[in-house]
Amino acid sequence: MIMNTKVVIYTAEGCSFCIKQKEWLDNHSIEYKEKKVEFEKNRQELLEKKVLGVPYTIIKIEDEPNEITVAGFKLNKLESLLLED
Numbered sequence: 001m002i003m004n005t006k007v008v009i010y011t012a013e014g015c016s017f018c019i020k021q022k023e024w025l026d027n028h029s030i031e032y033k034e035k036k037v038e039f040e041k042n043r044q045e046l047l048e049k050k051v052l053g054v055p056y057t058i059i060k061i062e063d064e065p066n067e068i069t070v071a072g073f074k075l076n077k078l079e080s081l082l083l084e085d
Contacts, residue, residue, distance in 0.1 A: 004062030005082065007032040010046055010054050017073040018055045024075065030082055 007025070009032050011018035025032050035042040037054060046056060057070040059081055070077050 006060045007082070008035060008058045008060075009033070010035045010037055010042060010051070010056040012037045012054045015054055021055045021057070021073045021078070024073075024078065025082075028083065 007030060009018070009021060009025070011022070011034055013036065022032075022034070035045070037043045037046060046052075046054075049056075051071065053071060055070075055073055057078070059068040059070070061068070068081060070081070
């Protein structure tokens with residue numbers, strides 16, 4: 001994993017793509033914070049971002065001004081963002 005990176009993933013119970021993404025992160029020893037949309041606070045955060053689907057991932061790389069977001073389970077994008085060459 002790229003150093004000094006924080007990963008947050010919004011998930012829903014029973015979401016097969018959420019499960020696949022968490023398994024992929026775990027298999028690559030990438031630490032992440034899971035926010036389940038079953039909790040009102042987390043659901044509200046997504047709605048404020050105008051996001052309607054999960055998984056929804058936010059990646060914050062230290063010293064970079066902007067967050068990177070990934071809507072859905074997009075393996076190629078996650079690999080390019082989180083794995084070192």
